[in-house]
Amino acid sequence: MAFRRRGRLMGMVGAAALSGWALAPAMAELPIEPTPNVLSLPSDYPDSWVYLVDSNFFGIESGKVIIADVGAESHQMKGEIGYAQFGFFTQAKTRPETYVVETFYSRGSRGQRTDVISIYDNASLLSTGEIILEGNKRAQILSEPGAFQLSHDERFAYLFYFTPAASVGVIDLVNRKVVNEIDIPGCAHAYALKDYGFASLCGNGSVVTTRLDSNGKLVSQTMSEPFNDIDADPMYSRGEVINGVGYFPTYGGSVQPIDFSGDTAVVGKLWKLSADEGDAKDSKRLFGLLKSKPKGSWLPSGWQLMTSDDEGRLYVIMRANATMDDHDTGGGEVWVFNPKTHELVQTIELDAESSLIEVTHGADPYLVALRPDQSVDVYKAKTGEWIRNIGGGMLLTSFSAQAAN
Amino acid sequence: MKDFDKLSEIAVRGLARFSSRRGVLASLGGLLGGGAFFPALPVARAQEGSGSGYPGVAPQSTGNPEDPGDPASCDYWRYCAIDGFLCSCCGGSQSACPPGTEMSPITWIGTCTNPADGKRYIISYNDCCGKPACGRCLCNRNEGERPMTRPQSNNDINWCLGTSTAAYTCSTAVIIGVALEQ
Numbered sequence: 001m002a003f004r005r006r007g008r009l010m011g012m013v014g015a016a017a018l019s020g021w022a023l024a025p026a027m028a029e030l031p032i033e034p035t036p037n038v039l040s041l042p043s044d045y046p047d048s049w050v051y052l053v054d055s056n057f058f059g060i061e062s063g064k065v066i067i068a069d070v071g072a073e074s075h076q077m078k079g080e081i082g083y084a085q086f087g088f089f090t091q092a093k094t095r096p097e098t099y100v101v102e103t104f105y106s107r108g109s110r111g112q113r114t115d116v117i118s119i120y121d122n123a124s125l126l127s128t129g130e131i132i133l134e135g136n137k138r139a140q141i142l143s144e145p146g147a148f149q150l151s152h153d154e155r156f157a158y159l160f161y162f163t164p165a166a167s168v169g170v171i172d173l174v175n176r177k178v179v180n181e182i183d184i185p186g187c188a189h190a191y192a193l194k195d196y197g198f199a200s201l202c203g204n205g206s207v208v209t210t211r212l213d214s215n216g217k218l219v220s221q222t223m224s225e226p227f228n229d230i231d232a233d234p235m236y237s238r239g240e241v242i243n244g245v246g247y248f249p250t251y252g253g254s255v256q257p258i259d260f261s262g263d264t265a266v267v268g269k270l271w272k273l274s275a276d277e278g279d280a281k282d283s284k285r286l287f288g289l290l291k292s293k294p295k296g297s298w299l300p301s302g303w304q305l306m307t308s309d310d311e312g313r314l315y316v317i318m319r320a321n322a323t324m325d326d327h328d329t330g331g332g333e334v335w336v337f338n339p340k341t342h343e344l345v346q347t348i349e350l351d352a353e354s355s356l357i358e359v360t361h362g363a364d365p366y367l368v369a370l371r372p373d374q375s376v377d378v379y380k381a382k383t384g385e386w387i388r389n390i391g392g393g394m395l396l397t398s399f400s401a402q403a404a405n
Numbered sequence: 406m407k408d409f410d411k412l413s414e415i416a417v418r419g420l421a422r423f424s425s426r427r428g429v430l431a432s433l434g435g436l437l438g439g440g441a442f443f444p445a446l447p448v449a450r451a452q453e454g455s456g457s458g459y460p461g462v463a464p465q466s467t468g469n470p471e472d473p474g475d476p477a478s479c480d481y482w483r484y485c486a487i488d489g490f491l492c493s494c495c496g497g498s499q500s501a502c503p504p505g506t507e508m509s510p511i512t513w514i515g516t517c518t519n520p521a522d523g524k525r526y527i528i529s530y531n532d533c534c535g536k537p538a539c540g541r542c543l544c545n546r547n548e549g550e551r552p553m554t555r556p557q558s559n560n561d562i563n564w565c566l567g568t569s570t571a572a573y574t575c576s577t578a579v580i581i582g583v584a585l586e587q
Binding site for chain 2: 060061085108110139140163164189201203205325326327328
């Protein structure tokens with residue numbers, strides 16, 4: 001009896017399968033897929049690629065750097081590398097590699113501390129080496145560009161130490177070893193100068209030039225006269241370097257240029273981030289992109305609040321009705337200046353307030369703006385046209401981004 | 406000897422606090438200061454909302470009418486320039502670290518006005534260190550903060566310095582004195 005039932009059931013299944021097979025169009029079977037299967041990237045990234053640096057404050061020991069193609073219609077996220085415990089990130093132009101300054105504990109948030117510069121290959125995103133930073137002195141701060149810079153020939157890296165005594169580590173990236181530590185008492189950061197040396201910004205409102213020889217040894221240190229009133233109108237310690245000149249916004253809405261293109265840092269003339277500055281008194285000259293001159297009290301605001309494009313235009317996040325205490329908050333517009341003439345050449349109204357912007361390389365670059373929900377909006381930089389949003393939980397707490405070289 | 410050490414410690418800390426306070430007051434023109442290390446995340450601003458607390462976080466009270474407000478809310482008066490996860494939401498309190506953490510001995514201080522008595526109190530924003538980041542009640546009030554060139558007035562630094570681990574957990578706001586009239 002059981003046999004007969006099973007036979008009847010098999011017959012029904014067989015009939016259904018046959019009828020289904022008969023109705024389906026003739027299709028080739030899907031090919032067998034090889035495993036393991038891991039993708040790789042080109043060594044030279046296209047102009048539309050950006051490094052999005054995520055500190056991940058909700059899990060500080062496991063931040064990450066996202067590589068993303070913001071110009072692509074899909075598959076924008078290309079990969080990631082690690083970025084642990086208040087990391088710093090930068091990329092080389094002369095070698096297909098990137099560098100992450102990071103800190104690890106042997107037991108997660110406890111145990112033995114190890115500070116390290118991790119070196120990653122552009123194509124594989126695999127670690128190809130590391131430089132141990134003895135003494136555990138490297139600064140653990142929110143990422144600022146002056147905290148980790150490469151020398152003009154990318155032989156040395158300059159790394160800000162803070163214990164809270166302030167110094168700069170000089171690291172030979174070719175031979176992969178620390179070669180010196182230079183005290184910079186009362187100062188911060190190491191903006192690379194011509195040849196070997198760096199400039200540090202100081203608490204008395206001056207800048208200190210440190211010159212090194214080809215072995216990374218100290219040659220001289222000189223301090224400028226104080227030029228910034230940090231009490232009344234402090235200069236951000238985060239500047240955008242364009243053709244060797246650093247442009248530093250002030251809380252009160254000016255820009256302080258400092259020329260890093262020589263052997264010694266040279267302080268330039270302060271100018272105002274204003275729609276009325278420069279030669280552009282007539283709004284008709286503003287490329288037709290400015291709907292009207294911004295009115296009211298606008299101040300620079302944000303974390304990575306400045307960036308630039310390959311034409312040397314300076315982009316600044318501006319906040320309406322701001323006070324100086326809003327300096328890190330972010331704003332709803334991006335103003336684009338010619339930093340040489342101080343002329344406002346374009347304003348871009350953002351779809352959402354942003355505290356972080358970056359512009360890609362290339363003749364028709366993209367403007368990337370972080371939204372409060374930590375997704376990124378992508379605009380055409382030259383027109384301000386919104387193109388796309390990239391999110392999906394990719395970033396948690398991002399404070400810097402770098403266009404791929 | 407122990408007492409002498411203790412006395413010396415108090416004296417040195419007092420000097421450091423007084424010196425720092427003078428610096429902060431000078432830099433702020435007698436306004437506000439303080440903080441831990443987080444920046445002005447827009448998301449943090451959004452979480453602040455109207456300043457009436459965080460979703461899913463029950464209100465708290467000091468129990469002292471002279472110390473008014475909700476220590477589990479970003480608008481609590483002592484947090485006038487705090488920048489981080491509130492320890493009150495993380496197993497600690499506005500003046501104590503959660504169990505198993507370590508309070509950083511190196512910090513910076515500010516002054517906040519107590520609405521109950523109108524006095525300006527010196528607040529030390531000691532970070533608590535050694536456990537994973539709490540992640541709860543991210544609060545950012547950035548009044549009077551200065552750039553990294555003035556670390557004593559900067560809240561973008563991980564102030565878990567001088568502790569056995571620099572892993573940041575959360576931030577407190579400890580009353581350490583009353584500001585002198587200028």
